[in-house]
Amino acid sequence: MSALRVVKSSEFDLLEVRRDFPALHQKVHGKPLVYLDNAATTQKPKAVIEAMDRFYKCDSSNVHRAVHALSDRATKAFEAARTTVKQFINARSEREIIFVRGTTEAINLVMNSFARPRVKAGDEILISALEHHSNIVPWQLLAEQTGARLVVAPIDDRGELILEEFERLLGPTTALVAVAHISNALGTIMPVHEIIRMAHARGVPVLVDGAQAIAHVRVDVRELDCDFYAFSGHKVFGPTGIGILYGRESLLEQMPPYQGGGDMIRSVTFEKTIYNELPYKFEAGTPHIAGAIGLGTALEYVSRVRIDRAAAHERELLAYGTELLSAMPGLRLIGTAREKVGILSFVLDGVHPHDVGTVLDRDGIAVRTGHHCAQPVMDRFAVPATTRASLALYNSKAEVDALAHGIRRVQKLFVT
Amino acid sequence: MMNDIEIADLYQELIIDHSRRPRNFRRIEGATHQAEGFNPLCGDKVRVYLDLEDGVLRDISFEGEGCAISKASASLMTEAIKGKSKVEAEQMFSRFRDLATGSGHGSDLGKLAVFSGLRGFPTRVKCATLVWHTLRAALEQAPGIVSTE
Numbered sequence: 001m002s003a004l005r006v007v008k009s010s011e012f013d014l015l016e017v018r019r020d021f022p023a024l025h026q027k028v029h030g031k032p033l034v035y036l037d038n039a040a041t042t043q044k045p046k047a048v049i050e051a052m053d054r055f056y057k058c059d060s061s062n063v064h065r066a067v068h069a070l071s072d073r074a075t076k077a078f079e080a081a082r083t084t085v086k087q088f089i090n091a092r093s094e095r096e097i098i099f100v101r102g103t104t105e106a107i108n109l110v111m112n113s114f115a116r117p118r119v120k121a122g123d124e125i126l127i128s129a130l131e132h133h134s135n136i137v138p139w140q141l142l143a144e145q146t147g148a149r150l151v152v153a154p155i156d157d158r159g160e161l162i163l164e165e166f167e168r169l170l171g172p173t174t175a176l177v178a179v180a181h182i183s184n185a186l187g188t189i190m191p192v193h194e195i196i197r198m199a200h201a202r203g204v205p206v207l208v209d210g211a212q213a214i215a216h217v218r219v220d221v222r223e224l225d226c227d228f229y230a231f232s233g234h235k236v237f238g239p240t241g242i243g244i245l246y247g248r249e250s251l252l253e254q255m256p257p258y259q260g261g262g263d264m265i266r267s268v269t270f271e272k273t274i275y276n277e278l279p280y281k282f283e284a285g286t287p288h289i290a291g292a293i294g295l296g297t298a299l300e301y302v303s304r305v306r307i308d309r310a311a312a313h314e315r316e317l318l319a320y321g322t323e324l325l326s327a328m329p330g331l332r333l334i335g336t337a338r339e340k341v342g343i344l345s346f347v348l349d350g351v352h353p354h355d356v357g358t359v360l361d362r363d364g365i366a367v368r369t370g371h372h373c374a375q376p377v378m379d380r381f382a383v384p385a386t387t388r389a390s391l392a393l394y395n396s397k398a399e400v401d402a403l404a405h406g407i408r409r410v411q412k413l414f415v416t
Numbered sequence: 417m418m419n420d421i422e423i424a425d426l427y428q429e430l431i432i433d434h435s436r437r438p439r440n441f442r443r444i445e446g447a448t449h450q451a452e453g454f455n456p457l458c459g460d461k462v463r464v465y466l467d468l469e470d471g472v473l474r475d476i477s478f479e480g481e482g483c484a485i486s487k488a489s490a491s492l493m494t495e496a497i498k499g500k501s502k503v504e505a506e507q508m509f510s511r512f513r514d515l516a517t518g519s520g521h522g523s524d525l526g527k528l529a530v531f532s533g534l535r536g537f538p539t540r541v542k543c544a545t546l547v548w549h550t551l552r553a554a555l556e557q558a559p560g561i562v563s564t565e
Contacts, residue, residue, distance in 0.1 A: 029419050350436075352483035354458045358426070358540060362419040370458050384459045384481055413427055414484065 012309045018394050020045040020301070031364030034399045039184050039212060039343055039390035040368050041234045044298070048238055051297040052290045063289055064263060064280070078289050081296025082279075088299040089229065090220040091246055095278035098245040098252075099287050103211040104134040106230030106245035107178070109282065110207050111138040113255040114228070114247075115176055121147030123175040126204075128166070128190065129155045129380055130183040133373045135209045139178060148175065155380065159186035159335040167198050174199075177206045181213035181229075185374040185388070186335025187318075187343030189217065196225050205251065211235055215392060216314060216341045218307050221246050233291060238298035242291030245282070252278050259284040310393035317391050318342040321400040328407060330415060334386050342391030345372075348407070351414045353387040359413065360387075360406045367403075425533035426540070427484065430492075435484035440477040440494035449557050453480075453550030455542055460486045464550045471502050476551075483543055489531065490547035496528050502555055509548045516541045 018024055023043040026033050035043060055077065061070035063078045082094050091097055100106045115125070125139045129152050139150050151174075153166035161179075170177070177199045182189050192208055199206045207228040210219060215236040221229050229246040233239055247255075257264055257275055261284030266274040275281045302310070321344050325331055330349035348356060357369035368388045371378045378385060389403055444450075444465035453462045460482035467475035476498050478490045493512075497505045512528055514520025518535030522528065531544055 029422075031419065354460075354483035354540075354543065355427075355485070358537060359423055362423050378459075413423070414432065 012305075012313045014313065014394070014396060017305060018396075020047070021394055022046060022049070024394060028364040028366070029362050031362075034363075034365040034402045036389040036391065036395065036399065036403060037366045037368050038215075038392035038395075039235075039372075039388065041240070042215060042237045042392050043394070044239070044294075045237055045301050047301050048294045048297045052239065052294045055290045055293050060290075062286055074289055077293050078287070081292040084296040084299050085244055088219075088303065089244075089246055090222050092222065093249060096246055096249050096252065098247065098279045098282045099292050100230075100243050100245050100282075101241055101288070102232040102234070102243035103209060103230045104232075106228075106243055107135055107207065107209065108138050109245055109258045110178075110228050110230075110247075111142050113258045113282070114205075114251065115139075115142055116146065117256065119146045119148045119175045122173060123148045124151045124171065124173045125149070126151045126153060126166070126169055126174050126177045126199075128153045128161050128179050130159065130161070130186055130188060130190075130374065130377050131178075131180055132184050132209065132211070133375070134211075135178055135180060136376070152376075155188075158337050159183065159188045159377075159381075160337045160339075161188070161190055161195075163191060163194060166195065170198055170202055170204060172202075174202065174204045177204055178209065179206070180209045180211075181219070182210075182216065182341055183335070183337075183374075183377070184212045184343075185345055185372040185377045185386070186337065187340035187345070187390075188335060188337035189213075189339040189341060191339075192224060192226070200225065212341070215302065216307075216311060218311075227251055233295035233298065236295075236298055237301060238295035239288075239291045242288045242295050244295075249278065252282070255282075257281050257284065261285045263287075305393060313393060314342045314391050314395075317395055317397065317400060318344070320397055321389070321391070321403070324400060324404045325407070328404070328411075330411060331407065334381050334383060342395075343388060344390070344403075345386045345388040347383050347386055348411065349415065351410055353385045355414065356387045356407070356410050359410045360403070363402065363406045363409070365403055365406050422533070422536050426537055428530050428533065430527065430530045431484060431488040434488035434491040438478075438487050438491035440491065440498070441479065442477045443479055444475055444477050449554040451550050451554035451557070453546045453553070455482075455486075455546050458483065458543070460543065460546060462486065462490055462547050462550050464490075464547065464554045466551075466554050468502065468555070473497055473500055473502070473505060478547060478550075482546075485531075485534075485540055485543040486546055489544040492528055492530070493547055493551065496526060497551075505551065505555070509552065512548060513545060516544050 021043045059073040061074045063075045082097050085097050086094050196206045205227040208226045210229050210231040214231040227248045233242040264284040266276050332347050334345045353369035370385050447465035448468045449466040462480035465477045476494045515522040516534045
């Protein structure tokens with residue numbers, strides 16, 4: 001039995017896309033791998049693996065330092081990746097693109113360098129009820145350190161933000177809004193345009209956690225008009241350990257450095273240090289050069305495939321999967337927002353997600369089970385955990401069928 | 417199919433039965449010892465109650481929520497060690513752990529040998545041993561919550 005029943009269209013050639021990802025073509029426990037854990041991390045196309053390989057084989061050296069040829073090549077490749085990122089999210093300038101370790105570090109950078117110097121006791125940080133722990137805990141740390149308060153805008157039973165409540169919670173003491181672009185546990189696409197408009201109308205800056213969005217929807221920071229946008233390379237077919245903080249230049253200019261060290265300074269004496277210009281002011285120490293190159297290559301790959309075409313394919317898969325799973329007795333989908341990406345989070349009557357995950361794994365199907373680093377979301381839906389299948393551009397209808405087949409096997413085993 | 421055999425080996429009928437109808441699934445009022453266990457990776461929670469008298473487990477029960485493996489393990493553990501001495505319970509835990517990790521054969525474990533299928537599923541060993549760790553904490557009356565991590 002082939003796990004691939006591929007629909008070829010002139011717009012989006014699934015078979016060709018799948019060929020680009022070596023990891024997809026393997027057997028797990030003797031079955032063809034069905035990789036449905038893309039919200040956790042994505043597989044990497046050959047182009048990314050080869051670009052990083054090439055760097056280590058030929059160009060490995062430090063950036064912004066030496067006069068020798070390798071360092072020059074490394075610097076050029078590193079800065080070219082920054083330009084690719086700038087273009088991909090339509091930032092105004094490379095000065096607004098800061099390489100970090102990932103979304104988590106990007107949010108912590110904003111917390112430390114932007115929020116902490118500004119926030120005073122009694123100020124509020126407004127987030128939503130569907131945030132990942134990485135967009136909750138940094139603000140709790142800030143609250144502990146400054147006496148600020150964390151305020152949480154509620155979501156409804158579909159997993160959609162209640163926008164009127166959000167607006168009502170925006171007040172004169174709101175110092176910052178920090179929201180996910182897309183929920184990792186539910187797939188909800190947040191109304192970020194409205195959120196940003198409402199916040200800006202009151203002079204409140206907005207950070208958008210784009211970890212789950214960057215591989216699935218077009219991100220245009222100028223059109224969004226957000227102040228900060230954070231994402232990770234590994235969720236958009238790039239390597240782990242590299243991510244991006246986009247920041248509005250005028251804000252980044254005002255912010256003190258996040259970490260001190262090499263590369264972030266212009267001159268150092270024991271009396272006084274002059275910081276480097278943007279974006280280097282925020283990039284202390286030797287960066288993850290190969291990671292940046294890999295991320296740039298991953299974004300070029302997505303641009304080549306065209307994100308709108310990939311998104312259309314994923315929407316079709318989501319609609320197919322939603323219909324298939326909704327029809328299964330004893331299955332409840334968690335997260336049924338009208339605007340969502342390809343995340344099918346569900347619970348089965350009488351079966352714990354951990355057992356679902358184990359049985360599916362033996363069928364070669366990789367899903368995530370647990371609380372998805374979003375315990376408040378689990379509490380909101382009164383479930384301890386869910387099973388989550390998350391789609392990416394290389395998934396097929398046959399793979400969604402395999403998931404449904406696997407779920408039926410689980411039910412046969414546990415529910416009789 | 418090999419996979420079906422492995423799955424059937426893990427989820428044997430006895431395990432499914434105990435996960436659906438856990439025995440000694442209750443609270444002991446006035447328990448002499450109790451402890452709570454937590455697996456942060458999957459959110460499993462278990463509380464073990466003991467009635468220990470002269471070093472003998474007169475009664476044992478548990479409450480909590482978790483996967484089939486963790487519930488069945490807790491249920492079968494309470495059956496296996498009720499009436500046993502504290503020392504015997506400790507020895508049984510040691511043999512059970514060897515069985516679950518594949519380094520022992522489950523001799524003298526009685527019904528608990530049903531967990532031999534766990535050796536093919538290293539990621540699930542903690543599900544089965546959480547309740548045993550919690551039992552040990554209760555016996556030692558260690559303060560706080562026991563965690564698998």
